[in-house]
Amino acid sequence: MSLTSPPELQFSRTLLDTFIRAALVAILVYSCYQVFHPFLSMMLWALILAVTLYPLHKMLKARLGNRDGRSASLLVVLAIAVLLVPVYFLGTSLTESVQAAIETVKSGSVHIPPPPASIETWPMIGKPLYSFWANAASDLTSVLQSLAPHMKGFTLGLLSKLAGVGAGFLIFIASLVIAGVMMAYGESGHKSAIRIADRIIGHDRSHSFVTLCTATIRAVAQGVIGIAFIQMLVIGIGFVVMGIPGAGLLAMVVLLLGIMQLPLPLITIPVIAFVFFTEGTSVATVIFAIYTFVGGLLDNILKPLLLGRGVDVPMPVILIGALGGMLAGGIIGLFIGPVVLAVGYKLFWQWVDASEKPTVTEIADRAKQDAQ
Structure with missing residues (x-):
């Protein structure tokens, strides 16, 4: 009695093993993606910043005694300073403008001139606009109070947008710091990219x-x-x-x-x-x-x-x-x-271009024709 399995059984076991391994690999890849997904955008930004700033990093590195860490740290600090200075002045200016507007409204010194009579003759929007303008000119406080419930949703939406912009700015700063680490290990990172590309598309x-x-x-x-x-x-x-x-x-x-x-x-x-x-x-x-x-x-x-x-x-x-x-x-x-x-x-x-390359037989035939 033969102890070896039939070829069909061996093939089915091999196919089953292949499916199991592929499923385990797919589960592992999906799990890694789920863990890494929250940081995907930040890491992509870090990679883009590192690639963009690397020539400048090499220039600083040559002047700082070929020290990668010091050059990358200095470059990150300078980049963050360049970003924070205009943002600080912008925020300060907006805050002062809003405070000045609030104080002006509270003091009652805002005076809106009455609307021109010609506005009332405008088609469709003339009469509502004239009425609203006239009410604002006569009693601005009551008009603002009537608009307050309608402005609540707009204000909350605007604040949420500003919060999103602020969070995006913090993520960009974090990406810049990570880009500094990537630049400090730029040479080894370039070699790793070459190795990955070798495996995917070939050495040539x-x-x-x-x-x-x-x-x-x-x-x-x-x-x-x-x-x-x-x-x-x-x-x-x-x-x-x-x-x-x-x-x-x-x-x-x-x-x-x-x-x-x-x-x-x-x-x-x-x-x-x-x-x-x-x-x-x-x-x-x-x-x-x-x-x-x-x-x-x-x-x-x-x-x-x-x-x-x-x-x-x-x-x-x-x-x-x-x-x-x-x-x-x-x-x-x-x-x-x-x-x-x-x-x-x-x-x-x-x-x-590869499809247009002649085969060995075609090259030999062309050589014969040229010789004739």
């Missing part, structure tokens, strides 16, 4: 794809920050020349909005309206309005010029990846989208 292409990902992240980051800085200078000069109150603070707000990829007309249009309201219509105000409005839209011209610099991929691929990534994943998608699209673009054309 791993280095080029790691270089492509690094260059894409840096190009997008430098393009975004560079465009935001240029717009801050252009719009800030206009604010200063026109004598806008708090011109420097407003310019810093323009910089922050540009980095966060928010539309700058959010700040330029109210400033233009303020200038027309206080200065009236003149040649200077019209020129300022056109200059400021065009400056707020300047990123639409600069993005195609700056986003794809230094990357071995056509600029439209980077631009589409940045815009599509931002729409799909927010600000962090602005960096991940171009990387994914650039890698996919390169893999696609390598696959196309």
Whole structure:
């Protein structure tokens, strides 16, 4: 009697073992993802910041005696200071403005002029607007009291948005600290990335794809920050020349909005309206309005010029990846989208080029034809 199992039974046992191992691996991967998921956004930001700031880290490292830890720590401290200073002044200015507005309302010194009679003739909204304006001009306190219940939901929503922005800012600071640790171990991290790419796409292409990902992240980051800085200078000069109150603070707000990829007309249009309201219509105000409005839209011209610099991929691929990534994943998608699209673009054309390579038989046939 044979003690060996039939081939069918051995195959079924092997297949069962494979399924069990695959299931255990899938459970392990899912468990690791669940544990790491709360920190995923923060770690992605840290990786993007580390890749972007690493050239500056190398420059500081050369001047600080080739000490990675000291250079990375100094760079993180400087970056946090650059972020906190404008945020502090912005918060202080907003607090003072709100307190001044509250004191003005409490003192009763706010006087709203009566509405022009022509407003009542406006179609659809004329009569309600005239009535509301007239009530506010005669008894502002009662109007504010009647609006208070309606403003409660808006105020709570605004406070929740501000709280979300504050939490996001703290996460960004934490990501910056983690990026400092990554920069301190940058060389070993680069080697690890090469090893992972070797395992995934092969030894012959791993280095080029790691270089492509690094260059894409840096190009997008430098393009975004560079465009935001240029717009801050252009719009800030206009604010200063026109004598806008708090011109420097407003310019810093323009910089922050540009980095966060928010539309700058959010700040330029109210400033233009303020200038027309206080200065009236003149040649200077019209020129300022056109200059400021065009400056707020300047990123639409600069993005195609700056986003794809230094990357071995056509600029439209980077631009589409940045815009599509931002729409799909927010600000962090602005960096991940171009990387994914650039890698996919390169893999696609390598696959196309590989299919066009002649076989050994074709090469021999061509050689015979050339000899004849």
